[in-house]
Amino acid sequence: MVDSKLGIFGLLSDAGPVVLFVLSVLLSFSIVSWAIIAFKFNYVRQSLSESRAFLDYFFEIYNVDKAFAESENFRKGSLPRVFRSGYIEYRALGDKADLRQVRARIARAIKREANAESKRLSSLVPFLATVGNTAPFIGLFGTVWGIMTSFHNIGTTQSASLAAVAPGISEALVATAAGLAAAIPAVMAYNFFTHQIGIIERDLEEFSPEFVAAFINEP
Amino acid sequence: MEKGQKLIYTEKKFSLWLAAAAVMHALVIFLAIYLQSIDARRQAKPKIVSVSLVSLPGVAGSHEFSEKKAGGEAHPATSPEAPHPVVNKKSVDLKKALPEVAPVTPKKEKKPVKVKEVVPKAAKVTPKKIAIEPLPAKVKPKAIEKPADISKALERIKQNVDKKTAASPPQSAGNLNDALARLQQKVKAQGTPASSGSGSGQGGSTGARSGAGKGYGGGTSAPYKAEIASIIMQNWEFSKLLLKNSYGMEVYVRINISTNGTITKIIFDKRAPSEYLNNSVKRALEKSSPLPVLPKEEGAKDAWIGFVFTPEGIEK
Numbered sequence: 001m002v003d004s005k006l007g008i009f010g011l012l013s014d015a016g017p018v019v020l021f022v023l024s025v026l027l028s029f030s031i032v033s034w035a036i037i038a039f040k041f042n043y044v045r046q047s048l049s050e051s052r053a054f055l056d057y058f059f060e061i062y063n064v065d066k067a068f069a070e071s072e073n074f075r076k077g078s079l080p081r082v083f084r085s086g087y088i089e090y091r092a093l094g095d096k097a098d099l100r101q102v103r104a105r106i107a108r109a110i111k112r113e114a115n116a117e118s119k120r121l122s123s124l125v126p127f128l129a130t131v132g133n134t135a136p137f138i139g140l141f142g143t144v145w146g147i148m149t150s151f152h153n154i155g156t157t158q159s160a161s162l163a164a165v166a167p168g169i170s171e172a173l174v175a176t177a178a179g180l181a182a183a184i185p186a187v188m189a190y191n192f193f194t195h196q197i198g199i200i201e202r203d204l205e206e207f208s209p210e211f212v213a214a215f216i217n218e219p
Numbered sequence: 220m221e222k223g224q225k226l227i228y229t230e231k232k233f234s235l236w237l238a239a240a241a242v243m244h245a246l247v248i249f250l251a252i253y254l255q256s257i258d259a260r261r262q263a264k265p266k267i268v269s270v271s272l273v274s275l276p277g278v279a280g281s282h283e284f285s286e287k288k289a290g291g292e293a294h295p296a297t298s299p300e301a302p303h304p305v306v307n308k309k310s311v312d313l314k315k316a317l318p319e320v321a322p323v324t325p326k327k328e329k330k331p332v333k334v335k336e337v338v339p340k341a342a343k344v345t346p347k348k349i350a351i352e353p354l355p356a357k358v359k360p361k362a363i364e365k366p367a368d369i370s371k372a373l374e375r376i377k378q379n380v381d382k383k384t385a386a387s388p389p390q391s392a393g394n395l396n397d398a399l400a401r402l403q404q405k406v407k408a409q410g411t412p413a414s415s416g417s418g419s420g421q422g423g424s425t426g427a428r429s430g431a432g433k434g435y436g437g438g439t440s441a442p443y444k445a446e447i448a449s450i451i452m453q454n455w456e457f458s459k460l461l462l463k464n465s466y467g468m469e470v471y472v473r474i475n476i477s478t479n480g481t482i483t484k485i486i487f488d489k490r491a492p493s494e495y496l497n498n499s500v501k502r503a504l505e506k507s508s509p510l511p512v513l514p515k516e517e518g519a520k521d522a523w524i525g526f527v528f529t530p531e532g533i534e535k
Contacts, residue, residue, distance in 0.1 A: 009248075032237065033240075035233065035237040038236045038240065039233050124233075159492045160492075161494075163494045
C-alpha cells in the first residue's frame, strides 16, 4: 500500500532544512567521535602495554643505563617516556651539581614529562563527553522541529488521518535516533578511556619517585 | 623540533582515522539503504495482492449482482437495438441453468464477472425468452445425481421450461412490455437533464435501482449510468472495518468514457480523508474499464460521468 522505496532514507528526502541540518551535525559528530575512539584506543592500548613491559624490564635489571637503552624500544609507552626525560636530565647535570640539586632537577623533569604525557593521553577525550551529552539533545531538537512542521502541515491539509500525521512524526524521530546513535558509543568510549587513562596516570605518579631514586642511587 | 615532528605525526595519524571513520559511516549508510531496498523488493507484492479480507464480505457483491439484473431489465426501454438486453436475457437463462450445475462446481457462482463470459454458451442452449420460475425446489434432490446424468437432467429441465413458457407466453411478454413502456416513459420524461450536463442526475435511480443516483456532470443516459454503476459496484472492494472514523468519507469522482467504453480519465473532485477509500475507488474504476460501449445517442463523443462514493460503494 505504502510505496516506501527506501524506508527511513526515503522519508528523509522530504525532510525540512532544519532536520537535515541537525542530521548532518549529528553525522559529523559521529564521524569525529569514531575517529577519536579508534585513534585513542590504539594510543592508550600501546601506552599501557609498553609501560607494563618497560616496568618489568626496569625492576628486573635496575640499571638506568640499560633501562634507557631498552626504553628506545618502548617509544609509545608513557612510563618509558618519563624515564627517558629523567635520564636525559640526569646525564645533562653530570657531576657538577650537588645531590639535593640533582634530585630536585630530575624530579622536576620527570614531573613535567608526566604532565605532558597526561595531557597527551587525555586530549580529544573530552569531545567524546561533549558528544555523549549533547547529541541526544540535538537530536531531540530536530525531532521537536519536525513534529512542529508536521502539526503545521496537518493544520494546512485539514486532515488528521494517520496517513497525514505518521510520515512527519516518523521523519522527525529519525533525528532522535541519530542523536542516540552518535551519543551511545561516545559515552561508552569516554568511560573506557577515562578508566584506562586513570590507570596510566596512577602508574606515572607511583613510579616517578622510583625513577628519581634509581638515578640518584645508580650503582 | 622533535616535539613538533611528533605533533605533526599525531595529527596525520588522527586525520587518517578521521577519513577511515568517514568511509565507515558512508559504508554503513550505503549498506543500510541497500539492505532496505532489498527488503522492500522482497516484500513487494506477494500478500498485498492476494488480500481477500477486503473482498471477503461479499454481501455487497451479491447484492450488486441482483441489482445488475434489475438494471439489465431496464435496458430494452432505452436502446432496444443495443446488444446489452440480449446479454442480460441470456444471463437470466444461465441463472436458470446454473442451479443444477452449481452443486458440482460451486466456485462458478461466486464471481459475477465469470457469468458474463459464460453467457454466450448458455444462450445457445436456451435461445427463447423464459420467465423465472421457482425451479430450485425440484432441482435440489437432482443435485445428488452423478455427472453422467446431468445432461439428462438438463434435457428434462429444458423440456419443463419449454412447456411452461409455451403455457404462459402472453402473460410474461405482456409484463415485460408493460415494464418497458413504463421505463421508456420515465426516461423520456427525465431524459432532458442528461444533455444539460449539470444536473444532479436523480433520474438514473428510477430507471435502475443501482443507478448513479447522485451522479453529477452527467450527459449520458440514465440506464447507461445505472449499468456502469452496477459494473463498478461489482468491482468494489472495501472493508469498513479498516476505517476508524466514517465522518466525511465521501469521494466525488468524474470519469471520462471514450466511445469504445474505455475509461480514459479519472478525476477526483473531492477526496476522502482516507487514502484507503480513495485507492479503493480508483481500483474499482480501473478494474471496471473497459465499460460497455457508449449508447449511440451519445454520438461519436466521449462522455463524462460523475459518481459519489461512500464506504458502502456508489451512493444511491
